[in-house]
Amino acid sequence: xxxxxxxxxxxxxxxxxxxxxxxxxxxxxxxxxxxxxxxxxxxxxxxxxxxxxxxxxxxxxxxxxxxxxxxxxxxxxxxxxxxxxxxxxxxxxxxxxxxxxxxxxxxxxxxxxxxxxxxxxxxxxxxxxxxxxxxxxxxxxxxxxxxxxxxxxxxxxxxxxxxxxxxxxxxxxxxxxxxxxxxxxxxxxxxxxxxxxxxxxxxxxxxxxxxxxxxxxxxxxxxxxxxxxxxxxxxxxxxxxxxxxxxxxxxxxxxxxxxxxxxxxxxxxxxxxxxxxxxxxxxxxxxxxxxxxxxxxxxxxxxxxxxxxxxxxxxxxxxxxxxxxxxxxxxxxxxxxxxxxxxxxxxxxxxxxxxxxxxxxxxxxxxxxxxxxxxxxxxxxxxxxxxxxxxxxxxxxxxxxxxxxxxxxxxxxxxxx
Numbered sequence: 217x218x219x220x221x222x223x224x225x226x227x228x229x230x231x232x233x234x235x236x237x238x239x240x241x242x243x244x245x246x247x248x249x250x251x252x253x254x255x256x257x258x259x260x261x262x263x264x265x266x267x268x269x270x271x272x273x274x275x276x277x278x279x280x281x282x283x284x285x286x287x288x289x290x291x292x293x294x295x296x297x298x299x300x301x302x303x304x305x306x307x308x309x310x311x312x313x314x315x316x317x318x319x320x321x322x323x324x325x326x327x328x329x330x331x332x333x334x335x336x337x338x339x340x341x342x343x344x345x346x347x348x349x350x351x352x353x354x355x356x357x358x359x360x361x362x363x364x365x366x367x368x369x370x371x372x373x374x375x376x377x378x379x380x381x382x383x384x385x386x387x388x389x390x391x392x393x394x395x396x397x398x399x400x401x402x403x404x405x406x407x408x409x410x411x412x413x414x415x416x417x418x419x420x421x422x423x424x425x426x427x428x429x430x431x432x433x434x435x436x437x438x439x440x441x442x443x444x445x446x447x448x449x450x451x452x453x454x455x456x457x458x459x460x461x462x463x464x465x466x467x468x469x470x471x472x473x474x475x476x477x478x479x480x481x482x483x484x485x486x487x488x489x490x491x492x493x494x495x496x497x498x499x500x501x502x503x504x505x506x507x508x509x510x511x512x513x514x515x516x517x518x519x520x521x522x523x524x525x526x527x528x529x530x531x532x533x534x535x536x537x538x539x540x541x542x543x544x545x546x547x548x549x550x551x552x553x554x555x556x557x558x559x560x561x562x563x564x565x566x567x568x569x570x571x572x573x574x575x576x577x578x579x580x581x582x583x584x585x586x587x588x589x590x591x592x593x594x595x596x597x598x599x600x601x602x603x604x605x606x607x608x609x610x611x612x613x614x615x616x617x618x619x620x621x622x623x624x625x626x627x628x629x630x631x632x633x
Contacts, residue, residue, distance in 0.1 A: 223407040227414030230360040233390035242309035248387035249305040266375040282472035303597035310616040332358035334416035341422035344372035349598035357618040367400035409434035421601040441601030443528040444474030444556040449545040451562035452485040459561040465585040475589035506536040557589040578611040
Protein backbone atom coordinates (compact mmCIF):
# COMPACT_ATOMS: atom_id res chain seq x y z
CA UNK A 217 0.00 0.00 0.00
CA UNK A 218 1.22 3.47 -0.90
CA UNK A 219 0.12 5.19 2.33
CA UNK A 220 0.56 8.77 1.12
CA UNK A 221 -1.48 8.06 -2.03
CA UNK A 222 -4.21 6.38 0.05
CA UNK A 223 -4.47 9.26 2.52
CA UNK A 224 -4.59 11.85 -0.27
CA UNK A 225 -7.39 9.92 -1.95
CA UNK A 226 -9.38 9.82 1.29
CA UNK A 227 -8.91 13.56 1.66
CA UNK A 228 -10.01 14.31 -1.91
CA UNK A 229 -13.08 12.10 -1.52
CA UNK A 230 -14.08 13.79 1.73
CA UNK A 231 -13.61 17.28 0.33
CA UNK A 232 -15.65 16.40 -2.74
CA UNK A 233 -18.76 15.61 -0.68
CA UNK A 234 -18.68 18.63 1.65
CA UNK A 235 -21.23 20.57 -0.41
CA UNK A 236 -23.62 17.61 -0.46
CA UNK A 237 -23.16 17.12 3.28
CA UNK A 238 -23.84 20.81 3.91
CA UNK A 239 -27.17 20.55 2.08
CA UNK A 240 -28.49 17.42 3.84
CA UNK A 241 -31.91 17.91 5.37
CA UNK A 242 -32.52 17.20 9.04
CA UNK A 243 -34.95 14.45 8.00
CA UNK A 244 -32.36 12.66 5.87
CA UNK A 245 -29.72 12.85 8.60
CA UNK A 246 -32.10 11.53 11.22
CA UNK A 247 -33.20 8.72 8.92
CA UNK A 248 -29.56 7.70 8.51
CA UNK A 249 -29.20 7.54 12.29
CA UNK A 250 -32.35 5.39 12.61
CA UNK A 251 -31.04 2.95 10.01
CA UNK A 252 -27.67 2.81 11.78
CA UNK A 253 -29.33 2.04 15.13
CA UNK A 254 -31.22 -0.83 13.53
CA UNK A 255 -28.13 -2.22 11.78
CA UNK A 256 -25.94 -2.11 14.87
CA UNK A 257 -28.59 -4.16 16.64
CA UNK A 258 -28.85 -6.56 13.70
CA UNK A 259 -25.10 -7.07 13.40
CA UNK A 260 -24.29 -6.84 17.12
CA UNK A 261 -22.93 -10.38 17.32
CA UNK A 262 -20.58 -9.72 14.41
CA UNK A 263 -19.34 -6.59 16.20
CA UNK A 264 -18.71 -8.57 19.39
CA UNK A 265 -16.92 -11.32 17.44
CA UNK A 266 -14.55 -8.77 15.89
CA UNK A 267 -14.04 -7.16 19.28
CA UNK A 268 -12.94 -10.54 20.68
CA UNK A 269 -10.09 -10.53 18.14
CA UNK A 270 -8.94 -7.16 19.47
CA UNK A 271 -9.17 -8.39 23.07
CA UNK A 272 -7.18 -11.52 22.28
CA UNK A 273 -4.48 -9.42 20.58
CA UNK A 274 -4.43 -7.01 23.52
CA UNK A 275 -3.86 -9.86 25.95
CA UNK A 276 -1.21 -11.40 23.72
CA UNK A 277 0.55 -8.03 23.63
CA UNK A 278 0.21 -7.69 27.44
CA UNK A 279 -1.73 -4.44 27.33
CA UNK A 280 -2.53 -3.03 30.79
CA UNK A 281 -5.94 -4.05 32.12
CA UNK A 282 -7.30 -0.44 32.06
CA UNK A 283 -6.64 -0.29 28.31
CA UNK A 284 -8.30 -3.66 27.79
CA UNK A 285 -11.32 -2.37 29.73
CA UNK A 286 -11.56 0.65 27.41
CA UNK A 287 -11.29 -1.64 24.41
CA UNK A 288 -13.92 -4.17 25.47
CA UNK A 289 -17.42 -4.25 23.99
CA UNK A 290 -20.29 -6.34 25.39
CA UNK A 291 -24.07 -6.49 24.91
CA UNK A 292 -24.54 -3.63 27.37
CA UNK A 293 -22.09 -1.36 25.56
CA UNK A 294 -23.81 -2.17 22.26
CA UNK A 295 -27.09 -1.02 23.81
CA UNK A 296 -25.34 2.13 25.05
CA UNK A 297 -24.10 2.82 21.52
CA UNK A 298 -27.62 2.49 20.18
CA UNK A 299 -29.00 4.73 22.91
CA UNK A 300 -26.40 7.41 22.07
CA UNK A 301 -27.40 7.31 18.40
CA UNK A 302 -31.06 7.64 19.32
CA UNK A 303 -30.34 10.68 21.50
CA UNK A 304 -28.30 12.33 18.73
CA UNK A 305 -31.25 11.76 16.41
CA UNK A 306 -33.56 13.70 18.76
CA UNK A 307 -31.23 16.70 19.00
CA UNK A 308 -32.06 19.84 17.00
CA UNK A 309 -30.28 20.11 13.68
CA UNK A 310 -27.30 22.38 14.37
CA UNK A 311 -26.99 23.60 10.76
CA UNK A 312 -28.77 26.62 9.32
CA UNK A 313 -29.66 28.06 12.72
CA UNK A 314 -29.93 31.83 13.04
CA UNK A 315 -27.47 32.44 15.85
CA UNK A 316 -27.93 36.22 15.91
CA UNK A 317 -29.72 38.84 13.85
CA UNK A 318 -29.87 42.62 13.94
CA UNK A 319 -30.62 45.67 11.84
CA UNK A 320 -28.28 48.63 11.50
CA UNK A 321 -29.52 52.28 11.54
CA UNK A 322 -29.00 52.41 7.75
CA UNK A 323 -31.49 49.56 7.28
CA UNK A 324 -29.01 46.76 6.47
CA UNK A 325 -30.20 43.47 7.96
CA UNK A 326 -27.59 41.06 9.38
CA UNK A 327 -27.87 37.37 10.26
CA UNK A 328 -25.28 35.01 11.69
CA UNK A 329 -25.98 31.46 10.42
CA UNK A 330 -24.47 28.15 11.60
CA UNK A 331 -22.65 26.03 8.99
CA UNK A 332 -20.58 22.80 9.04
CA UNK A 333 -16.83 22.93 9.51
CA UNK A 334 -16.26 20.77 6.42
CA UNK A 335 -13.92 17.78 6.73
CA UNK A 336 -13.01 16.47 10.17
CA UNK A 337 -10.28 13.93 10.88
CA UNK A 338 -10.52 12.04 14.17
CA UNK A 339 -7.50 10.11 15.42
CA UNK A 340 -8.15 7.83 18.37
CA UNK A 341 -6.72 4.82 20.13
CA UNK A 342 -8.38 1.97 22.02
CA UNK A 343 -12.02 3.12 22.27
CA UNK A 344 -14.05 1.46 19.46
CA UNK A 345 -17.21 3.32 20.55
CA UNK A 346 -15.54 6.54 19.37
CA UNK A 347 -15.96 5.18 15.83
CA UNK A 348 -19.74 5.39 16.10
CA UNK A 349 -19.90 8.53 18.27
CA UNK A 350 -17.61 10.52 15.98
CA UNK A 351 -19.30 9.41 12.75
CA UNK A 352 -22.78 10.23 14.05
CA UNK A 353 -21.84 13.60 15.52
CA UNK A 354 -19.97 14.63 12.37
CA UNK A 355 -22.81 13.55 10.06
CA UNK A 356 -25.51 15.23 12.16
CA UNK A 357 -23.55 18.48 11.95
CA UNK A 358 -23.16 18.16 8.17
CA UNK A 359 -19.46 17.28 8.12
CA UNK A 360 -17.54 14.60 6.24
CA UNK A 361 -15.25 12.58 8.50
CA UNK A 362 -12.03 10.60 8.17
CA UNK A 363 -11.44 8.14 11.01
CA UNK A 364 -8.14 6.72 12.10
CA UNK A 365 -8.48 4.12 14.87
CA UNK A 366 -5.56 2.59 16.69
CA UNK A 367 -4.14 -0.86 16.12
CA UNK A 368 -5.63 -2.03 19.44
CA UNK A 369 -9.20 -1.58 18.17
CA UNK A 370 -8.51 -2.36 14.51
CA UNK A 371 -11.02 -5.20 14.03
CA UNK A 372 -13.81 -3.61 16.09
CA UNK A 373 -13.48 -0.21 14.46
CA UNK A 374 -13.38 -1.58 10.92
CA UNK A 375 -16.51 -3.66 11.48
CA UNK A 376 -18.31 -0.63 12.92
CA UNK A 377 -17.26 1.57 9.98
CA UNK A 378 -18.48 -1.12 7.59
CA UNK A 379 -21.91 -0.97 9.27
CA UNK A 380 -21.92 2.84 9.37
CA UNK A 381 -21.07 3.16 5.68
CA UNK A 382 -23.69 0.56 4.73
CA UNK A 383 -26.32 2.38 6.81
CA UNK A 384 -25.52 5.83 5.47
CA UNK A 385 -25.56 4.61 1.87
CA UNK A 386 -28.92 2.95 2.55
CA UNK A 387 -30.12 6.39 3.72
CA UNK A 388 -28.90 7.92 0.44
CA UNK A 389 -26.06 9.90 2.01
CA UNK A 390 -22.93 10.69 -0.04
CA UNK A 391 -20.63 7.69 -0.45
CA UNK A 392 -17.67 9.34 1.27
CA UNK A 393 -19.48 10.90 4.22
CA UNK A 394 -17.53 8.52 6.48
CA UNK A 395 -14.16 6.96 5.64
CA UNK A 396 -11.68 4.90 7.62
CA UNK A 397 -7.93 4.93 7.12
CA UNK A 398 -7.24 1.26 6.28
CA UNK A 399 -3.97 0.99 8.17
CA UNK A 400 -2.73 1.49 11.72
CA UNK A 401 0.72 2.48 10.42
CA UNK A 402 1.79 5.76 12.04
CA UNK A 403 2.95 7.05 8.68
CA UNK A 404 -0.73 7.60 7.87
CA UNK A 405 -0.99 10.24 10.61
CA UNK A 406 2.12 11.99 9.33
CA UNK A 407 0.43 12.54 5.96
CA UNK A 408 -3.03 13.24 7.36
CA UNK A 409 -1.94 16.17 9.55
CA UNK A 410 -0.40 17.93 6.53
CA UNK A 411 -3.47 17.82 4.22
CA UNK A 412 -4.62 21.42 4.68
CA UNK A 413 -6.23 21.49 1.25
CA UNK A 414 -8.63 18.70 2.26
CA UNK A 415 -9.01 18.59 6.06
CA UNK A 416 -10.40 21.46 8.14
CA UNK A 417 -10.01 20.17 11.70
CA UNK A 418 -7.99 17.41 13.40
CA UNK A 419 -9.37 15.94 16.63
CA UNK A 420 -6.93 13.58 18.40
CA UNK A 421 -8.26 11.46 21.24
CA UNK A 422 -5.82 9.27 23.09
CA UNK A 423 -2.67 9.30 25.17
CA UNK A 424 -0.64 12.38 25.92
CA UNK A 425 2.18 11.30 23.58
CA UNK A 426 -0.20 10.95 20.63
CA UNK A 427 -1.77 14.35 21.19
CA UNK A 428 1.52 16.17 21.73
CA UNK A 429 2.91 14.59 18.56
CA UNK A 430 -0.09 15.63 16.45
CA UNK A 431 -0.18 19.12 17.93
CA UNK A 432 3.49 19.66 17.10
CA UNK A 433 3.30 18.23 13.56
CA UNK A 434 -0.10 19.38 12.33
CA UNK A 435 -0.48 22.23 9.87
CA UNK A 436 -4.26 21.90 10.41
CA UNK A 437 -6.10 23.37 13.43
CA UNK A 438 -6.32 20.85 16.29
CA UNK A 439 -9.03 20.42 18.94
CA UNK A 440 -7.07 18.72 21.70
CA UNK A 441 -8.33 16.10 24.13
CA UNK A 442 -5.47 16.11 26.63
CA UNK A 443 -5.10 13.91 29.68
CA UNK A 444 -7.65 14.10 32.47
CA UNK A 445 -5.90 14.94 35.72
CA UNK A 446 -9.16 15.49 37.57
CA UNK A 447 -9.51 16.55 41.21
CA UNK A 448 -12.05 16.23 44.00
CA UNK A 449 -11.72 18.74 46.83
CA UNK A 450 -13.62 17.94 50.02
CA UNK A 451 -14.31 21.27 51.68
CA UNK A 452 -14.69 21.82 55.42
CA UNK A 453 -18.39 22.43 54.79
CA UNK A 454 -18.88 19.07 53.06
CA UNK A 455 -21.49 16.51 53.98
CA UNK A 456 -19.14 13.61 54.79
CA UNK A 457 -21.55 10.84 53.76
CA UNK A 458 -22.23 12.61 50.48
CA UNK A 459 -18.50 13.18 49.96
CA UNK A 460 -17.73 9.49 50.51
CA UNK A 461 -20.23 8.38 47.86
CA UNK A 462 -19.22 10.99 45.30
CA UNK A 463 -15.51 10.29 45.80
CA UNK A 464 -15.95 6.56 45.35
CA UNK A 465 -17.92 7.01 42.14
CA UNK A 466 -15.48 9.64 40.84
CA UNK A 467 -12.58 7.20 41.13
CA UNK A 468 -13.95 3.68 40.94
CA UNK A 469 -16.95 3.67 38.58
CA UNK A 470 -14.55 3.45 35.64
CA UNK A 471 -10.98 4.23 36.71
CA UNK A 472 -9.72 3.99 33.13
CA UNK A 473 -11.61 6.95 31.64
CA UNK A 474 -10.42 10.54 31.36
CA UNK A 475 -13.13 11.77 33.75
CA UNK A 476 -11.92 9.57 36.60
CA UNK A 477 -10.56 11.45 39.62
CA UNK A 478 -6.81 11.12 40.02
CA UNK A 479 -6.21 13.39 43.04
CA UNK A 480 -8.22 13.91 46.22
CA UNK A 481 -7.72 17.08 48.27
CA UNK A 482 -9.07 17.10 51.84
CA UNK A 483 -9.48 20.26 53.90
CA UNK A 484 -7.16 20.43 56.91
CA UNK A 485 -10.10 21.02 59.26
CA UNK A 486 -11.65 17.63 58.46
CA UNK A 487 -8.48 15.53 58.11
CA UNK A 488 -9.67 13.27 60.94
CA UNK A 489 -12.30 11.98 58.50
CA UNK A 490 -9.67 11.04 55.88
CA UNK A 491 -9.52 7.34 56.67
CA UNK A 492 -13.32 7.13 56.77
CA UNK A 493 -13.51 8.80 53.35
CA UNK A 494 -10.90 6.47 51.88
CA UNK A 495 -12.16 3.19 53.36
CA UNK A 496 -14.56 2.31 50.48
CA UNK A 497 -11.70 2.78 48.02
CA UNK A 498 -9.36 0.66 50.14
CA UNK A 499 -12.00 -2.08 50.27
CA UNK A 500 -12.18 -1.95 46.46
CA UNK A 501 -8.38 -2.43 46.18
CA UNK A 502 -7.58 1.13 45.17
CA UNK A 503 -3.95 2.02 45.82
CA UNK A 504 -3.55 5.16 47.93
CA UNK A 505 -0.56 7.46 47.47
CA UNK A 506 -0.58 10.27 49.98
CA UNK A 507 1.30 13.13 51.59
CA UNK A 508 3.01 12.66 54.94
CA UNK A 509 -0.22 12.79 56.95
CA UNK A 510 -2.11 10.37 54.69
CA UNK A 511 0.93 8.08 54.53
CA UNK A 512 0.95 7.88 58.33
CA UNK A 513 -2.63 6.58 58.49
CA UNK A 514 -2.05 3.14 56.99
CA UNK A 515 1.09 1.07 56.48
CA UNK A 516 -0.13 0.08 53.02
CA UNK A 517 -0.37 3.68 51.81
CA UNK A 518 2.49 4.83 49.58
CA UNK A 519 4.21 8.16 50.14
CA UNK A 520 3.35 10.32 47.13
CA UNK A 521 6.12 11.80 45.01
CA UNK A 522 5.98 15.14 43.23
CA UNK A 523 5.25 13.26 40.01
CA UNK A 524 2.06 11.75 41.46
CA UNK A 525 0.29 15.10 41.56
CA UNK A 526 0.60 15.43 37.77
CA UNK A 527 -0.06 11.81 36.79
CA UNK A 528 -3.11 10.47 35.01
CA UNK A 529 -3.20 6.92 36.37
CA UNK A 530 -6.23 5.59 34.46
CA UNK A 531 -6.18 2.81 37.06
CA UNK A 532 -7.17 2.02 40.64
CA UNK A 533 -4.67 4.51 42.07
CA UNK A 534 -5.47 7.76 43.88
CA UNK A 535 -3.14 10.49 45.14
CA UNK A 536 -4.37 12.21 48.31
CA UNK A 537 -3.29 15.46 49.96
CA UNK A 538 -4.37 17.50 52.96
CA UNK A 539 -4.69 21.19 52.04
CA UNK A 540 -4.91 24.26 54.26
CA UNK A 541 -8.27 25.58 53.14
CA UNK A 542 -10.02 26.52 49.93
CA UNK A 543 -7.29 28.80 48.61
CA UNK A 544 -4.66 26.06 48.98
CA UNK A 545 -6.92 23.63 47.12
CA UNK A 546 -7.35 26.14 44.29
CA UNK A 547 -3.59 26.72 44.10
CA UNK A 548 -2.88 22.99 43.94
CA UNK A 549 -5.47 22.39 41.21
CA UNK A 550 -4.33 25.31 39.08
CA UNK A 551 -0.75 24.07 39.33
CA UNK A 552 -1.30 20.40 38.49
CA UNK A 553 -4.61 20.16 36.63
CA UNK A 554 -4.80 19.38 32.93
CA UNK A 555 -7.79 21.72 32.63
CA UNK A 556 -10.30 18.89 32.25
CA UNK A 557 -12.69 18.44 35.23
CA UNK A 558 -12.68 19.40 38.93
CA UNK A 559 -15.25 18.86 41.69
CA UNK A 560 -15.80 20.45 45.08
CA UNK A 561 -17.86 18.75 47.76
CA UNK A 562 -19.39 21.51 49.84
CA UNK A 563 -22.69 22.75 51.22
CA UNK A 564 -21.38 26.33 51.19
CA UNK A 565 -22.52 28.18 48.06
CA UNK A 566 -20.01 30.99 48.59
CA UNK A 567 -17.12 28.49 48.63
CA UNK A 568 -18.42 26.89 45.46
CA UNK A 569 -18.56 30.28 43.77
CA UNK A 570 -14.98 31.03 44.82
CA UNK A 571 -13.91 27.57 43.59
CA UNK A 572 -15.39 27.79 40.11
CA UNK A 573 -14.37 31.42 39.54
CA UNK A 574 -10.73 30.73 40.40
CA UNK A 575 -10.18 27.40 38.64
CA UNK A 576 -9.46 27.41 34.92
CA UNK A 577 -10.80 24.01 33.87
CA UNK A 578 -13.41 23.08 31.29
CA UNK A 579 -15.86 21.47 33.74
CA UNK A 580 -16.51 22.38 37.39
CA UNK A 581 -18.91 20.33 39.53
CA UNK A 582 -20.44 20.79 42.96
CA UNK A 583 -21.38 17.68 44.94
CA UNK A 584 -21.27 15.47 41.86
CA UNK A 585 -18.91 12.85 40.45
CA UNK A 586 -16.20 13.89 37.99
CA UNK A 587 -17.38 10.97 35.84
CA UNK A 588 -20.27 13.16 34.67
CA UNK A 589 -17.65 14.71 32.36
CA UNK A 590 -19.23 13.00 29.38
CA UNK A 591 -21.15 14.27 26.37
CA UNK A 592 -23.98 11.81 26.95
CA UNK A 593 -24.46 13.06 30.50
CA UNK A 594 -24.54 16.65 29.20
CA UNK A 595 -27.43 15.70 26.93
CA UNK A 596 -25.30 15.71 23.76
CA UNK A 597 -25.98 12.02 23.04
CA UNK A 598 -22.25 11.38 22.75
CA UNK A 599 -18.99 13.24 22.27
CA UNK A 600 -15.94 13.13 20.06
CA UNK A 601 -13.87 14.06 23.09
CA UNK A 602 -13.49 16.47 25.98
CA UNK A 603 -11.66 19.51 24.68
CA UNK A 604 -9.17 21.09 27.05
CA UNK A 605 -8.60 23.89 24.55
CA UNK A 606 -10.23 27.32 24.79
CA UNK A 607 -10.59 27.73 21.01
CA UNK A 608 -12.79 26.63 19.13
CA UNK A 609 -14.71 24.56 21.69
CA UNK A 610 -14.23 23.58 25.33
CA UNK A 611 -15.53 20.57 27.27
CA UNK A 612 -17.57 17.79 25.61
CA UNK A 613 -17.53 18.11 21.81
CA UNK A 614 -21.01 17.39 20.41
CA UNK A 615 -22.95 18.14 17.24
CA UNK A 616 -23.36 21.89 17.75
CA UNK A 617 -19.63 22.28 18.42
CA UNK A 618 -18.58 20.97 15.00
CA UNK A 619 -19.99 24.07 13.34
CA UNK A 620 -18.79 27.47 12.27
CA UNK A 621 -20.88 30.35 10.94
CA UNK A 622 -21.26 32.83 8.14
CA UNK A 623 -22.96 36.21 7.89
CA UNK A 624 -25.86 37.04 5.61
CA UNK A 625 -26.38 40.74 4.92
CA UNK A 626 -29.54 41.98 3.16
CA UNK A 627 -29.89 45.43 1.72
CA UNK A 628 -32.21 47.33 -0.58
CA UNK A 629 -29.87 49.02 -3.05
CA UNK A 630 -27.57 50.17 -0.22
CA UNK A 631 -24.39 51.99 -1.21
CA UNK A 632 -21.59 52.84 1.18
CA UNK A 633 -20.64 56.51 1.28
